Every structure is written in C-alpha cells, then in structure tokens.
Amino acid sequence: MTILLIYVAIFAAAMTGYSLVRGLFTRKHDFTSLKTVTFGDESAVSSNRVASIISVLSIFLIWCSFTGSTLVPGFLHVPGPFVGKASIAYQATAPDGSTDDGIILVDVHQASEAADLAPLDAAADVGFARDRSLDMVAWRSTLISRNDLLPDAPEAVITSVDGRPVTPNGEIEIPSGLVRMTDKGSLAFEPAKGWQMEPIWLPAPETVVARFIEISKNGYQNVTLWENLSWSLYRVLVGFFLGSIVGVPLGYAMGLNSWFRGWFDPIVEFMRPVPPLALIPLIIIWFGIWETGKISLLFLAALWIMVIAARSGVSGVRITKVHAAYSLGASKWQLLTRVIVPNSLPEIFTGARVAMGVCWGTVVAAELVAAEKGAGKMIIAASKFQNTDIVIMGIILIGIIGYSIDILMRMAEKWLIPWKGKA
Template identity: 65%
Template sequence: MIPLLIYVAIFVGAFFAVKFIVRRTQPRDFTSLKTVTFGDESAVRADRWASIISVVALFVLWGMFTGSALLPKFLHMPGPFVGDTSFAYTAEGPAGTDDAVVTVRVHPVDQKPDAPEVDPGDGFAKNDSVLIGAWRSGLILWDKNDEAKRKADGAKIIAIDGKPISAGERVRTANGTVAITDKGTINFTPAKGMQMEPIWLPSPEAVWARFIDLTQEGYQNFTVLEHLGWSLFRVVVGFFFGALIGIPLGYAMGLSNWFRGWFDPIVEFMRPVPPLALIPLVIIWFGIEEDAKIILLFLAALWIMAIAARAGVSGVNISKVHAAYSLGASKWQVMRYVIVPNSLPEIFTGARVAMGVCWGTVVAAELVAAEKGAGMMIMVASRFNLTDIVIVGIILIGVIGYGIDILMRQAERFLVPWKGRA
C-alpha cells in the first residue's frame, strides 16, 4: 500500500509540476490550437515528460525499498534493524520469580559475527546472548543455562520487559517483537523495516551486475543474449505463421457467408482458450522438440490475427465500396484498393496484441523441455530463488517486446498513413 501511495503522490506532483511550470515556458504547437481535442485521437499524443518521469519514478521506488546505493540515504525507506538490542524476561519457577536479560546481536545475513559476551548474573534465571540475521527470526532456549528448567521444573516466562505474556502472545520490544511459543520458548523477530530483503527483491545495481555477469559468464551453458535470441526466434516464427494463416482466414470470414459460418464457431471457441491450456495437447501431439514451442506460439497468434482481419473487413465503410463499384471497379479492384487499405489499421492493432501475447506465452512454451531461452532461464532461476536473474529476464523480455511494439507502430505510420482519417 505504501509504495502505491508514494507512486500516486509522484504522479500527482509531476502532473502539476509539468502543467504549471514546464508547459507555461514552452511554445504552443499546432495541436494545442486545434478546436477539437477531447475525443480527437489525432490530438492525443504521449507526453514525453510523463513517460520519462514515469520510468524514473519506478526506478526510484525500486531503489527506495531496496536501499540502493544509487539513491541518497535520505530517500531510503527504513531498513531492517542491525546491531545489538536486548529485552528482559521474567521467569517463574519453584523458587519464585526472577528476571534475566537476553542480548541479541542482529547481523547482516551475509555475515556471521561472534555472539556478545554477557554476565550470567546471580539469580536462577541467567542472562543470555544470541545471534539472529536481519529479516530473520530466532528461537531462544532461555532456560538452557537457567537453574529452573521448563520440562523438569515447570518454569515459564510470565512477562517481557515488565509486560505480562503467555504462550501464543506477542510483545513489542525496542527493536523487535517477542513471542512465546506453545512449548514456552522465546521467538524473537528483529524489526524488519520497510525495505525488501535482497533474496526477494535485489537492488537495481545488483540486477545490473547480474546482467553483466550473464552476458559474460552466461547461465545454463548459454549467454543471456543467446537465450534472448532463441526466444525472439521462436516468437517471430510463431507470429509469422500465425499471421500468414490468420489474416487470409479473417478476410475469408469477413467476405464470405459460408466461410464465416464454417469457421466462426471454431475461432470463437478457441479465442478465449489461453495458450497455456494447450501445452498438454501440444506435448502429446508434437512432442517436446522445437516444433512444439513454435506451434504453441503459432496458435497464440492465429486466432487474434484472424479476428483482427475479420474486424478490419467488417469495419470498412460501405459507402466507399459503393463508390468503387459505381466507378466500374471489379471485385479484385475493390479488394485491392478499398478493403485491404481500410482493414490494415485493424490488422496492425491485432498484430501488436498478438506479438504481446506471444511474448507472454514464450515463457510457458519454453517450459516444454527447453534447454535455452529467456523463459527457461527465468523458470530455472526461480527454482533456486535467484531473483536477480528472474528480474533480468523479465526486464529484457519487456524491453524487447516494447521495442518490437515501437517498430510495429512506426511501420504502421509508414504503411498506413491514412489511419484515423475519413
């Protein structure tokens, strides 16, 4: 919740800062002088300042909650407690009650210091010392060196720092939380702060260091570039064949009642089926070789491209078709000069969606006994809690997918300049 609130605050602050400070100092362009802007797609363009601040904000939040060295310390969220702390417990035994102090040395998880030395004291309850790693909790056998034992003498703890406590209850101390287990032992959890443990979310610089290591040393016998290359190859090939069959199928369904009636049940039945559900059938029918992965991606793109092409044909303005026929155009000329150009915007939109679905499916496709690929790298690393490798793979897949989407948008602007025009 706190990261979300910070992100919303950054969004609101950046919006007003750009609107009232940056925009007032910049000259107004043609778009700002248009009489129609609301509801006019041509007047809506991505704000570069918003894009830059959005990306920077995500990295700042990432660094804030991981204690990144790339940010000044005053931007860091409170980290886990590290150092020496102590709490007192009151033990009740056959001889009455007695107090003792437990000194806890909380250390970074990658270090192993010596336990602090303490004076045991004079009563039947003796002072203790223990080592606990940051973000961890530790079980303390408080009666190990006491004269009154839990099992033999029925000794038990009745208070922590003067606050009454019994089995199953918790008490907050200066730098952590003390809980009494059902067996009467102490479970101490140091304050964890608000930063994420590196094993769950490493810092940006740790992820970058891992990326450099993967480019040089590789992972699972292949470099990260080779893993990405194979994933990209599978996605492109699967998408290509999906578009090669899906687009003509969509045109046929949009132009012919018979084709529409024949294939519409099949397309509408397969459209909501997630590609992941097809993995068992793909394995049974095509094995675990490279063909199976490409076929799964092909099926992920096929139905999307077919529906996009069908929607493109159905969305052609009928007045344009009538105008072409009135000028003596043949069916093929209507197809070439009216239907295809007017359906291309829908097809490009479907292609962008299909490419995104293929990138999302490639991780599952590479689960099918893949020896290389970004998805395989992510899944194998996740089994060993190598979160930095998982994040590297996710970021690279996202960057490549975003780059492909940009290229497709540029191709659409070049090949379909009439999009959005009457």
C-alpha cells in the same frame, strides 16, 4: 498497498505540478489548442513525454527506496530492518517464589555479514537466570529455549521481559523488535523488519545489473544469455509468421464470402476466448515438448487474432469507396488490391501488434514447461534456486524486447501505411 499508495501520491503530485508549471510558463498555439472541443477527441490526446519519464523514474525510485539501494541517497530509503545489538532483559521465577534476572544479547546482522559477538563474562553470571548471547540474520526470528536459559532451575518460568509481565502466547514490543512467548513458555525474538523488502523477495537494482553483467559474460547453466533470448525470439517470429500467412487470407475470405464466414465463424469465435496457455497440455500430447510443440502453440496464439483483425479490416472498409471503385469500372481483383487491402491494412497491423505481444508472453510460458534454451527456461531454472535477481533480470529483458518489438511495428506501420487515420 503502501507501495501502491506511494505511487498514486507521486502520480497525483506530478500531474498537478506539471499542469501548474505548464499553465504559468507555456502557452501553446498549435492545432490542438485552437480546437473548441478536445475532451473526448482522440486526435487531441497524445502521449505526454514528461509524464512517461516521471512514471519510469517513480517506479525506479520506489524500487530503490524499498530495497535500500545505494543508487539513491539514504534519506530517500524507507525504514529498513533492525541491524545491530539488541539487549533483552528478562526475569525468571522459581517454584519457591524466588526470582532472578538475566540478559540476552542478540547480534542482528545482514545475511552477507558475519556476526560480531563479544564473549560473556561467565564468572559474573550468578543465579539460575543465565545471560546468553546469540546471533541471527535480519528479517528472521529466533527461538530462545527456556531450559537453555535456566539450567539450574528447570522448573522456573520466565515471567517478565524488559520489566513488563509476559504470559504464554503473549508478546512484548521492545525498541529493537518483538518478543513473543510460546504456549510452552519459550521466548521468540523477531527484530523489527521495517518497510524495506528482503533481497530474496526483491533485490536492489544494482544487484540485478551486476547479475546481468555476470550472465552476459558467463551465461547461465552453460547457456549464454543471448542464446536464451534469441531462441525465444526465433520461436515467436516463426509462430507469428505461420499464424499470419494462414490467418490473414482466412480473415479476408470470411470478410468477403458468406459461406467462408458461416463455416469458420463458429470455430474462430469458439477458439478466440480460449487462452493459449490452456492449450499447452494438449499441444504436449499432440506434438511433444520440443520445438514443434512450442511453435504450434505460438501459431495458434497468433492465428485467431490475425483472422479477426483481417476480417474486421475488410468489414471496416467504407462502402462509398467500394461504390466509387465499381463506378469507375474496377474489377473484383482491382477492388481487392486497390481498395480493400490498402484500407484493411491498418486493422491488420493493429492485430499484428496484439498477436506479437500475445506470442511473446506465450513463448515464455511455454518455455516454463519444458525447454533447454529460452528466456522462460532461464527464469524457471533461477526460481528453483531462489535467484530472484535472475528472475527479475529476465522479466525486465522480456519487457524491453517486447516493447522494442512493438515500437518497431509502429515504425513499420507509419512507413508502410501512411494513409492510416486519413479519409
């Protein structure tokens, strides 16, 4: 929730600041600025590149701040966990009412660092409340056994910590963290965790980059990184291609012929809302866990989207264009190739972009189930060993590849369908 609030605050501040600067120092005189109505006009709204850059930088900055990254100055870091020496003073009371004081020295260090404990002077430690030193890792908690502290008076109980009384199931807050007493009278110390994320949950960006370089050179579990990514991309392209060559003609048939539409419409509308991941168990039973099963799943993921896109493209052709073609003596084949196909291509390309995104997400999930190679297999294998840096690296690579595919399809759409959006 804290991260979300910070992100919303950055968004609001950036938008307000950009609007003020733009209003003071720039005056646009383009087609959009001359319009009398822009709110609600899609043609007047385009992606603001400055906002995109700030958005990416904000996410990166938040990531660095909440992981203590060395890529940003220290003053941008949120408070981290307590690391250092903690001194916990306690008082124990024996059954006869006598009391004795002791000190527990705790060296809290990062998991990658070694403990630095100075030896205690045993000769100076008199009484039944003994001093003790121990080490622990940041973000963890440690239990202090009562009998270990009071060997000379096992019936004694700890009654106060740092001069404040404590009872079973109570807790005392000290500058370095929190001291809790269990229901049996033992003490547990939990150092302050701060706001930063523990590396096992969210590693710093430089850790992910270092892991990327390492796996790029040496691979992971005897498979190179590029081999994993290429197998995933190969499965997506084959599944998408098969889904397209079946889905597009079927969509055209449903858009042009009432019998085809009546026959296949119940099937398409029934399968359309079914998530591809729900089909994984059935695909495994029918086709097994190897390539045939994965490609069949991707084929089904793309099929229904392409059918609907092609059907929608045919239905969206303006009837005035059809009448104009017939009035000029066009045959049905000419109408199909010269009017219907060109005017339906924008809808089909939009569906293709959606289908590629669905296939890319589906192949990763399919590889989580059973695969020898693939991005999903790499992620699930890393998660079993709590290699969060590899998991995040895989997620980032999947996102980059998916975004790159979408950009390539947009470029192809502009090149192949220059008439999109024109009457």
